[in-house]
Amino acid sequence: MVKDAEYVLKQVRDNDIKFIHLWFTDVLGFLKSFAITADELENALAEGMGFDGSSIEGFSRIQESDMVAFPDTGTFSVLPWRPEQQGVARMFADVRNPDGSPFEGDPRNVLKRNLERAAKMGYTFYVGPELEYFYFKDSDGTEVLDHGGYFDLTPLDLARDLRRQTILSLQAMGVDVEYSHHEVAPSQHEIDLRYTDALTMSDSVMTYRLAVKEIAQQNGVYATFMPKPIFGVNGSGMHTHQSIFRGDDNAMFDANDEYHLSAEGRSYVAGILKHAPELTAVLNQWVNSYKRLVPGYEAPVYVCWARRNRSALVRVPMYKPGKEKATRVELRSPDPACNPYLAFSVMLAAGLEGIEKGYELPAESMNNIYEMTAEERADCGIETLPEDLYEAIKLTEQSELVRKALGDHVFKWFVRNKYDEWNEYKAQVSPYELDRYLSIL
Amino acid sequence: MEIAIFSNDSPLARAVADETVATGHAARAVDFGDDWTADFAERPVGVAIVDVTADSSAARRVSSALRESAAGRKVRQIAVVEADSLGKEPIPPTVDDLAVYPFRPGELASKLRLIEDGWRASSVALVFGDVVIDTAAYEVRLNGVPVALTFKEQELLHFLTSNPDRVFSRSQLLTQVWGYDYFGGTRTVDVHIRRLRFKLGSEMESRIQTVRNVGYKFASNI
Numbered sequence: 001m002v003k004d005a006e007y008v009l010k011q012v013r014d015n016d017i018k019f020i021h022l023w024f025t026d027v028l029g030f031l032k033s034f035a036i037t038a039d040e041l042e043n044a045l046a047e048g049m050g051f052d053g054s055s056i057e058g059f060s061r062i063q064e065s066d067m068v069a070f071p072d073t074g075t076f077s078v079l080p081w082r083p084e085q086q087g088v089a090r091m092f093a094d095v096r097n098p099d100g101s102p103f104e105g106d107p108r109n110v111l112k113r114n115l116e117r118a119a120k121m122g123y124t125f126y127v128g129p130e131l132e133y134f135y136f137k138d139s140d141g142t143e144v145l146d147h148g149g150y151f152d153l154t155p156l157d158l159a160r161d162l163r164r165q166t167i168l169s170l171q172a173m174g175v176d177v178e179y180s181h182h183e184v185a186p187s188q189h190e191i192d193l194r195y196t197d198a199l200t201m202s203d204s205v206m207t208y209r210l211a212v213k214e215i216a217q218q219n220g221v222y223a224t225f226m227p228k229p230i231f232g233v234n235g236s237g238m239h240t241h242q243s244i245f246r247g248d249d250n251a252m253f254d255a256n257d258e259y260h261l262s263a264e265g266r267s268y269v270a271g272i273l274k275h276a277p278e279l280t281a282v283l284n285q286w287v288n289s290y291k292r293l294v295p296g297y298e299a300p301v302y303v304c305w306a307r308r309n310r311s312a313l314v315r316v317p318m319y320k321p322g323k324e325k326a327t328r329v330e331l332r333s334p335d336p337a338c339n340p341y342l343a344f345s346v347m348l349a350a351g352l353e354g355i356e357k358g359y360e361l362p363a364e365s366m367n368n369i370y371e372m373t374a375e376e377r378a379d380c381g382i383e384t385l386p387e388d389l390y391e392a393i394k395l396t397e398q399s400e401l402v403r404k405a406l407g408d409h410v411f412k413w414f415v416r417n418k419y420d421e422w423n424e425y426k427a428q429v430s431p432y433e434l435d436r437y438l439s440i441l
Numbered sequence: 442m443e444i445a446i447f448s449n450d451s452p453l454a455r456a457v458a459d460e461t462v463a464t465g466h467a468a469r470a471v472d473f474g475d476d477w478t479a480d481f482a483e484r485p486v487g488v489a490i491v492d493v494t495a496d497s498s499a500a501r502r503v504s505s506a507l508r509e510s511a512a513g514r515k516v517r518q519i520a521v522v523e524a525d526s527l528g529k530e531p532i533p534p535t536v537d538d539l540a541v542y543p544f545r546p547g548e549l550a551s552k553l554r555l556i557e558d559g560w561r562a563s564s565v566a567l568v569f570g571d572v573v574i575d576t577a578a579y580e581v582r583l584n585g586v587p588v589a590l591t592f593k594e595q596e597l598l599h600f601l602t603s604n605p606d607r608v609f610s611r612s613q614l615l616t617q618v619w620g621y622d623y624f625g626g627t628r629t630v631d632v633h634i635r636r637l638r639f640k641l642g643s644e645m646e647s648r649i650q651t652v653r654n655v656g657y658k659f660a661s662n663i
């Protein structure tokens with residue numbers, strides 16, 4: 001047996017682990033898990049575990065529902081929120097077809113394909129996402145735990161304890177946390193993960209979302225990554241810092257450029273900007289996502305880039321001398337309810353497209369574009385992100401770039417699923433309409 | 442420790458088996474023609490005694506097959522030869538030791554005890570202050586308490602400590618520990634180094650050194 005499998009078996013014995021959860025992700029980004037006993041593990045490591053994929057969102061195919069989950073031994077970790085004795089561990093699994101080939105509907109496999117493309121061009125893709133979320137008293141409403149604001153240090157703050165417990169759990173699972181703080185809205189928080197390669201980071205995002213929810217539940221409250229749970233206050237985003245490296249060197253950095261961006265860095269940003277509208281359905285995949293992407297709440301609406309202006313869609317943080325490794329681009333539109341494997345895949349694909357085709361970086365946006373009139377923006381050639389899921393999915397459906405990045409299986413299923421969601425939504429009669437119309441019409 | 446005796450049911454083999462049992466170890470008779478691989482994988486043996494006098498070419502075959510198989514690679518081999526045929530029969534070059542029958546009193550017991558003790562001793566490979574790296578048992582202890590390391594952390598630590606005072610670039614470490622088909626970049630190395638330093642305490646923190654603009658090295662002296 002190979003050494004890493006032996007090591008996992010040893011850890012299971014040493015830690016008195018009775019159950020091992022195999023984790024994978026459906027196309028919409030929900031974490032799926034099935035448990036095997038420690039006795040079955042050796043076999044699972046050698047041959048994978050078969051399961052019926054027909055009821056997993058985005059996995060279903062008519063002829064074939066048998067799939068095999070192959071544990072990724074590098075992701076073995078004990079779940080710190082489960083009992084210490086007779087505990088539970090998890091491993092992420094790659095989903096394969098019965099013949100052993102990677103299953104094209106598995107988001108982890110989709111990301112690996114895109115990372116392979118980057119590797120062929122000589123690049124490693126690093127990401128650092130900042131996921132915001134809300135704590136509420138329960139999942140029935142949006143009653144907040146506190147009325148704190150950005151970076152507020154509130155005494156006797158339950159949420160501060162929750163954050164602390166969450167960070168300790170994440171660290172125990174090998175997820176590195178950079179910092180955490182109270183966000184702008186009441187009861188809104190953010191824990192930032194230290195940047196790493198996109199595959200590890202996607203696994204970490206899945207772990208993070210579960211850890212936040214688990215720890216909240218253990219403390220009798222509810223945590224949500226819903227993009228815009230409360231009207232009138234900031235929604236939750238997942239600003240994603242991205243960089244591409246060649247070996248040890250940041251391929252985006254050039255000391256002599258006025259923005260300290262290399263030709264590759266400039267084209268990467270240009271690629272993100274040019275393709276941003278067609279990526280949006282993947283980065284903001286729910287009806288509710290578009291309630292966040294409105295003016296006035298620090299969420300991006302217009303397609304532009306800037307160094308200082310935080311309302312821009314893409315920010316290139318100012319260079320600090322000696323920190324060339326930190327040269328990066330920050331995409332501010334994604335929300336934390338996306339599927340990270342697919343979101344990182346399409347961002348990367350857009351950036352690489354920019355590099356391959358040698359896109360020119362448009363001019364930096366200097367003014368606050370939110371104060372401009374629609375005409376002024378049109379004069380400057382500033383595009384707008386899609387207004388709602390319907391607009392977004394229409395653009396995505398036409399996108400060769402997204403189709404290639406996601407692969408036909410995921411692409412087709414995703415577009416169909418999102419049209420279904422939109423059609424269901426648009427037929428609803430909302431409280432807004434009743435409030436506004438019932439008494440006057 | 443269980444001892445396998447490879448022979449063809451010769452009187453010598455039976456005598457050796459009796460003496461083995463008398464030393465307090467379990468003996469398992471294996472015929473030269475038996476397929477022992479599955480059996481060894483299931484019930485590991487510590488020492489294989491190969492009867493050269495009974496059939497020297499069969500002994501040679503078995504001895505090299507043991508060396509080449511995953512199940513038999515770590516098994517210590519002792520060739521046993523009758524005093525009369527000493528120098529007449531070729532000894533397989535792949536054995537670790539030679540014993541001439543009849544044994545002197547206590548000889549077999551001493552040989553087996555040496556092997557057994559050697560196993561225990563060799564499994565504590567490296568000690569650095571309050572940290573013990575037990576490579577055979579895949580375990581690292583800080584002040585006697587096992588430290589939970591991931592497989593790659595363990596591998597990286599093992600690679601660095603077994604090549605002390607040499608500077609490795611991140612790319613070299615990535616290739617050595619993660620292999621060529623890995624998706625993450627050299628950043629992965631930094632992350633693992635940081636976790637190792639964090640988990641292993643201050644002594645190791647100062648031994649695992651960053652060499653600016655080059656990479657990392659493990660200092661054998663601090």
